[in-house]
Amino acid sequence: MAIDPNFAESRERSSVGDWLDIDADYDVWGEVDQPERLGIHGTHVAVDFDICDGSGPCLENCPVDVFGWADTPGHPTSDRKAAPVNESQCIDCMLCVDICPVDAIDVDGSRG
Ligand code: SF4
Numbered sequence: 001m002a003i004d005p006n007f008a009e010s011r012e013r014s015s016v017g018d019w020l021d022i023d024a025d026y027d028v029w030g031e032v033d034q035p036e037r038l039g040i041h042g043t044h045v046a047v048d049f050d051i052c053d054g055s056g057p058c059l060e061n062c063p064v065d066v067f068g069w070a071d072t073p074g075h076p077t078s079d080r081k082a083a084p085v086n087e088s089q090c091i092d093c094m095l096c097v098d099i100c101p102v103d104a105i106d107v108d109g110s111r112g
Contacts, residue, residue, distance in 0.1 A: 002103035003048040007040045016041060016083070022070050024085035035074030042084035044108045045096070051104035054078030058096035058105060064089045067096075 004010065011030035016022055019032055019039075029046070030039035038049035045066055047058075059067040059082045070083040082105075084090075096105050 001051065003040065003046065003051060003106045005106050007046060007048075007106075008043065011040065014039075020070055020072075020083075022068075022083060022085070024068070024083060026084060026087055035072065036076060038072060038075060038081070041070075041081070042087045045084040045087040045090050046106045047082055047084055048104045048106075049075070049081045050077065051102050052078060052081045053102050053104075054080045054082070055101060056082060057099045057101070058082050061095055061099060063093060063095070064091055066090050 007029045014028045016026050016028050026042045028039045028041050031037055032039045040046050040048045066084055066086045066089055067082040068085040070081045072081050073079050097107050
């Protein structure tokens with residue numbers, strides 16, 4: 001299952017600070033029920049934490065360091081997630097969308 005590109009229409013919005021102790025401020029979309037359900041993190045650069053496998057090619061290859069690790073102990077697919085902590089710096093190169101092995105990332109320009 002890939003990230004739903006229509007998440008902003010179909011999901012409730014909250015703030016990452018409501019859920020994670022992380023040095024970042026971005027929106028979280030969808031139902032959160034920790035530790036099993038974590039929702040979609042970010043808007044322009046959106047990462048479905050419930051799909052992310054924590055392998056990190058996005059984090060290692062993003063040319064402008066948009067991603068940082070978030071610890072998510074107890075989540076079924078991985079205990080760390082690539083959080084879009086600097087999403088406003090994204091230059092829409094689409095590398096992360098192309099290399100994510102589990103199709104967990106959507107960047108604005110890739111929608112519709
Ligand atoms: S689209 Fe490019 S610049 Fe934007 S987050 Fe992905 S890899 Fe980084």
